[in-house]
Amino acid sequence: MNKDKKLKLEIKSAYEIPESNRKKDFLINLEIPKINFYEFFISQIKYIRKRIFFIQLVVMLICLITLLSIDSTSLNIKYISILPSAIPFFVLIIATEISRSISYNMTELEMTTKYSLGQIIIVRTAILGSVNFIFLIFLLISLKLKLEYSTLILSLYIFIPFLLTCFGSLYVMNYIRNKNVNFYCAGVSISVSLANILLYNATGNMYNYLSVKFWLILLVALIVGVIIQAKKFIRSTEEYNWNSL
Amino acid sequence: MELIIDRITKQYANKIAVDRISCSLKDGVYALLGSNGAGKTTLMRMLCGVLAPTSGEIKLNDLNTSDEEYRNLLGYLPQDFGYYPDFTAMEFLMYISSLKGLDKSAAKLRSTELLNITSLSDVAKKKIKTFSGGMKQRLGIAQAMLNNPKLLILDEPTAGLDPKERVKFRNLISDLSKDRIIILSTHIVSDIEYIANKILVMKSGQLIHNGSLDEIIKVIENKIWECSVSTSEAENLSKMYTIINIRHEKDNTFLRLVSDKSPTPDAVKAQACLEDLYIYYFSDISEVERNGK
Amino acid sequence: MSIDINAHYDCIYKYCYFKIKNLHIAEDLAQETFLKFIKQGSYVDRDKPLAYLYTIAKNTCIDYMRKPNYAELTEEILAENDFEKIELKRVIREAIDTLPSDEQELVFLRYVNELKIGDIAKITGVSRFSINRKLKKALEGLKLVLREEDFFE
Numbered sequence: 001m002n003k004d005k006k007l008k009l010e011i012k013s014a015y016e017i018p019e020s021n022r023k024k025d026f027l028i029n030l031e032i033p034k035i036n037f038y039e040f041f042i043s044q045i046k047y048i049r050k051r052i053f054f055i056q057l058v059v060m061l062i063c064l065i066t067l068l069s070i071d072s073t074s075l076n077i078k079y080i081s082i083l084p085s086a087i088p089f090f091v092l093i094i095a096t097e098i099s100r101s102i103s104y105n106m107t108e109l110e111m112t113t114k115y116s117l118g119q120i121i122i123v124r125t126a127i128l129g130s131v132n133f134i135f136l137i138f139l140l141i142s143l144k145l146k147l148e149y150s151t152l153i154l155s156l157y158i159f160i161p162f163l164l165t166c167f168g169s170l171y172v173m174n175y176i177r178n179k180n181v182n183f184y185c186a187g188v189s190i191s192v193s194l195a196n197i198l199l200y201n202a203t204g205n206m207y208n209y210l211s212v213k214f215w216l217i218l219l220v221a222l223i224v225g226v227i228i229q230a231k232k233f234i235r236s237t238e239e240y241n242w243n244s245l
Numbered sequence: 246m247e248l249i250i251d252r253i254t255k256q257y258a259n260k261i262a263v264d265r266i267s268c269s270l271k272d273g274v275y276a277l278l279g280s281n282g283a284g285k286t287t288l289m290r291m292l293c294g295v296l297a298p299t300s301g302e303i304k305l306n307d308l309n310t311s312d313e314e315y316r317n318l319l320g321y322l323p324q325d326f327g328y329y330p331d332f333t334a335m336e337f338l339m340y341i342s343s344l345k346g347l348d349k350s351a352a353k354l355r356s357t358e359l360l361n362i363t364s365l366s367d368v369a370k371k372k373i374k375t376f377s378g379g380m381k382q383r384l385g386i387a388q389a390m391l392n393n394p395k396l397l398i399l400d401e402p403t404a405g406l407d408p409k410e411r412v413k414f415r416n417l418i419s420d421l422s423k424d425r426i427i428i429l430s431t432h433i434v435s436d437i438e439y440i441a442n443k444i445l446v447m448k449s450g451q452l453i454h455n456g457s458l459d460e461i462i463k464v465i466e467n468k469i470w471e472c473s474v475s476t477s478e479a480e481n482l483s484k485m486y487t488i489i490n491i492r493h494e495k496d497n498t499f500l501r502l503v504s505d506k507s508p509t510p511d512a513v514k515a516q517a518c519l520e521d522l523y524i525y526y527f528s529d530i531s532e533v534e535r536n537g538k
Numbered sequence: 539m540s541i542d543i544n545a546h547y548d549c550i551y552k553y554c555y556f557k558i559k560n561l562h563i564a565e566d567l568a569q570e571t572f573l574k575f576i577k578q579g580s581y582v583d584r585d586k587p588l589a590y591l592y593t594i595a596k597n598t599c600i601d602y603m604r605k606p607n608y609a610e611l612t613e614e615i616l617a618e619n620d621f622e623k624i625e626l627k628r629v630i631r632e633a634i635d636t637l638p639s640d641e642q643e644l645v646f647l648r649y650v651n652e653l654k655i656g657d658i659a660k661i662t663g664v665s666r667f668s669i670n671r672k673l674k675k676a677l678e679g680l681k682l683v684l685r686e687e688d689f690f691e
Contacts, residue, residue, distance in 0.1 A: 004677060007684075011649040014630040015552055017561060023547055026569050027358050028421060029393055030543075032351040033577055035343075043343040047329075105327025112293045112321040113344035114313060114392070120344065238311075240295040351576045354543055361544055 040115050044123045052097050053131060059086055060135045067142045083139070084157045085196040088165040088189035090135065094128040095169045095185045103179050108240055118237040136162065156215050163222035165192045170229035177241055246306060246395045246426055247271055248292075253301035255287050255450075262287040264450035265301070274422050276441035277430040280527040284450040285430040286324055289400050292428070293321045305396055317346075320394030322385040324401045328373050334360060334384055335369045338391065345392045352391070359387040363417060379410035386417065397421070399429040403436050415439050434520045444519075448526055458519060465517045465525055471501045472512035482508055489524045541587050543572055549651045550595050556646050557599040567602055571595040588653075589660040633683040640664075641676040648673055 035043070063083050098121055101107045110117045136158055143154045168188035176184050248270040255263040263284045279285050290296040292303060294310035308315040328337055335356055342352035360366045363383040373381065382402055389397055403411050418427065418440050431437065437444055437458070444461050446454035454461050469489070474482065479491065479498035486508060490501040501515065502508060503525050550571055555564035571594045578590075634642055643662065647653045648669075659666050 003681065007677060007680060008649045010626065010630055011634070011645060011680075012652070014627040014634075015556060015646070015650045016627075017548075017552055017555055020548070020551060020565055022565060022569075024420060025423060026572075027544060027547075028362065028390070029424070030355060030358065030576070031393055031573070032342075032355055032391075033348040034346045035348055040343065040346060043349070047340060047343075100329065104329050105325065106329070108290075108295060108323040109321065109326050109341070109388075110344060111295050112316060112319055113341065114316050114346040115344050116316065239297055240290060348576075354541065354576060357542060358544060 034114075037115070037119075040119075041123050041126075044120065045127055048097060048124060048127060052093055052128065055093055056090060056132065056135055059089065060138065063139060064142055067146055083143070084161050085193045085200075087136070087139075087158060087161045088192040088196075090132055091162060091165040091169060092185055092189040094125075094132060095173070096182050097128060098124050099173060099181055099185075102181055105179070107237075111237070111240060116237070118234045121237060122234065152212065156212075156219065160215065160219060160222070161192055161196050163219065163226055165189055167222055167225045167229060168192065170226060170233055174229055174232050174236065246424075248396060248426055249302075249304045250292070251302045251304070253288070253291060253303060254299045255284075255291060255296060256299040261450050263291065263298075266447075266450075266452045267301075268445065268452060268455050270426050270428070270443075272424060272426055273442040274418060274427045274429070274440055276437040276444045277428055277447060278432065278434075278437060278444055278523065279430070279447035280432055283447040285447055286400055287450075288447070289321075289398050289428070289430060292396075292398055293319060317392065318395040320389035320392065320397045322382075322389045322399040322402055324404075326385060330374065331372060333370050333372050334365055334376075334387075337373060337384065338388055341388045342391050347392060355391060356387075359390055362390075362420070363387045364413065378405040379407065379413075382406060382410075382414070383417070386414075390421065395425045397425055397427045399427070401430055401432075403431060403433055411436065432523075434523050438519055446522075446526060453526065462517050462519065462522060465503060465522055467514065467517075468503050468505060469501065469515040469517045469521050470504055470508055470512040471499070471515045472509045473497050473499050474509060478509075487525055487528055489521050541575070541591060546588075546591065547572070550591065552650060553592065553595055553646070554599055556650070557596070558602065563602070567598050568595070571598050574598070586660045588657050592647075592661045629684070630680075633680050636683055637676055637679055641672050641679070644669060644672050645676050645680075 063086060066083065096103075101110050101117060101120065107117055110120055115123075140151075140154055140158055143157065144151060147154065149157075165188060168191070169185045172184040172188055173181055250266055250268050250270070252265045252267050253263055254261065254265050266288065277285050277288070287296065291298050292310070294315065303310050305315055305318060308318070329340070332340065338356035338359065339349075339352060342356065343349070347355065357366075357369075360369050363386055365380060365383055365387065368376070368380065373384065376384065382405070386399065386402065389399070403414055406414060415436065418429070421427065429436075429440070441458070443457055444454065445452055446461065454464070473494070474497055476493070476498050479500055482488070482500060482502065483491070487503040488500060489503065490499075492499040501521075503521065507514075547568065551565055551568040554567040554571070555561060558564050558567065571591065574594050575591055578594075634645055637645065640662075644658065644664075647658045647661065648655070653661070655666050655669055658664075658669055662669070664672075
């Protein structure tokens with residue numbers, strides 16, 4: 001062995017130390033710095049499946065393209081008015097994502113973390129809801145550009161099916177406490193969508209058919225209903241009452 | 246750390262799942278022993294704040310189960326937990342870390358460490374759906390440890406593990422047991438003998454015993470007998486006493502049973518062990534025997 | 539940015555021992571280093587986690603040495619039963635102590651912790667060329683000192 005190599009080896013062994021018996025405990029008990037709610041909120045964005053945003057974007061683009069390529073003859077107004085029938089499916093997609101914890105049997109675990117289930121669901125709803133809201137506003141603006149109706153009527157077009165589906169879905173989620181909840185939500189969305197199409201076919205423009213006052217009252221009632229069901233749902237996340245099938 | 250459980254009860258419409266349980270726990274490993282349906286999972290869920298008790302109080306160093314700070318100190322492994330599909334082991338730990346409010350890069354370090362400690366390093370990037378039962382359990386323990394909890398609750402962590410994995414698990418619990426309260430429930434007796442400092446025995450929702458292995462075994466000390474008798478005699482004895490073990494041999498039958506006095510003239514006293522206790526408590530015959538005498 | 543704490547624990551421990559020459563305190567300082575490292579986590583330069591880790595270690599040791607009740611402690615006997623080997627190690631460490639401090643550090647990082655030249659460059663801020671030159675010089679210096687002790691027979 002040449003001198004250099006021997007020297008290097010001896011240098012290394014000159015600093016050999018006995019194995020630490022504090023190492024394992026240190027590693028096991030390592031304290032980690034915490035994040036605040038805002039950082040938590042941001043961190044949850046990446047856990048929402050990208051495809052959700054993608055699907056919503058695609059559906060919205062289809063709506064927009066349909067809108068823009070049709071001129072405002074009265075025949076085509078019928079087609080345009082079908083567009084709000086797509087809105088229940090926006091809600092369905094969001095509902096599916098929000099209830100992922102239930103679908104994948106994660107609720108029990110997520111109830112015991114610092115940011116627990118109720119907060120997780122609120123955060124997911126806020127993220128998806130904001131994005132959804134932006135899409136709805138886009139739709140509203142696009143409809144406004146094409147149709148002759150007032151902003152109020154157009155808002156009804158969009159927000160009544162939306163709120164109705166939200167209400168129905170929340171009611172379902174409060175009532176059905178197992179993994180099949182998504183199927184029932186799909187049922188709600190399909191029903192609202194069909195109702196929208198059928199009623200529209202029957203009455204031409206149902207929002208003008210019945211008085212605006214009626215629809216406004218319904219709108220307010222739906223908002224109240226959604227808030228009540230949402231509160232109930234969030235409160236229910238504090239106690240484990242899901243059945244895993 | 247002190248966990249005070251004060252007359253905790255969980256009552257449902259048609260049954261009482263947990264019946265006025267009280268005890269006070271300090272650092273160490275506690276085994277919660279009971280047959281299925283004894284109320285173990287219900288009790289654990291109440292300790293985790295997942296279920297609200299019908300009456301009674303749970304306090305960890307003066308914190309209530311509904312406090313956020315309580316959850317900060319808590320690590321839980323449910324009996325059956327799911328995971329979002331396509332998560333790898335590392336991704337799962339990072340997700341749970343975000344829920345536990347841990348800083349992201351620190352969480353990465355911690356997750357790497359815990360995968361080391363639970364011998365899952367080489368599958369860190371593999372999807373959980375490819376994991377065996379034992380691997381999934383170990384991952385469950387890893388996630389429970391992410392926030393370095395002072396109260397670690399594990400619900401049937403060894404169910405479905407093969408003997409080799411069980412040994413790994415036991416060693417892991419030993420490593421983790423310093424400076425925290427670990428409560429693990431099981432109906433597998435051999436787990437307890439190796440791991441636990443204290444044993445809590447639950448039956449029909451009640452806590453019927455709380456003590457170290459030696460203290461608990463005292464109940465049946467000097468009451469374990471072994472004898473070899475004819476098959477017909479064995480049948481008689483089976484009706485009269487709680488039988489722990491019965492083994493048919495060529496000419497006669499070997500019995501191990503519980504009795505205050507020697508059941509046959511040539512019966513031999515045997516050293517009581519935890520399995521004896523388990524059968525004594527959780528065999529239905531013991532009810533009949535004690536009432537009938 | 540990720541460091542395997544488990545993998546680097548022993549190296550940082552040794553490094554602190556190299557500076558402080560007391561096993562128990564060296565381990566305390568090593569643990570302190572990791573805790574500081576974790577605390578700073580998100581804000582750190584992603585390129586040089588290792589350099590950052592060693593820098594924290596160095597500063598932690600310096601801070602400790604600045605304390606009013608710090609006194610150069612006598613060396614502890616390392617895990618070794620063979621008296622001759624103990625002697626040999628002591629001799630080598632003393633030889634290294636005679637080198638200029640920057641060479642000492644390079645010798646340690648290269649031959650004890652076996653870091654890559656590139657990493658050492660990031661830690662010390664010295665160019666790769668200079669590092670190689672200094673290491674060569676250090677080895678020559680050590681050989682000179684050790685010849686007197688009949689190291690090479």
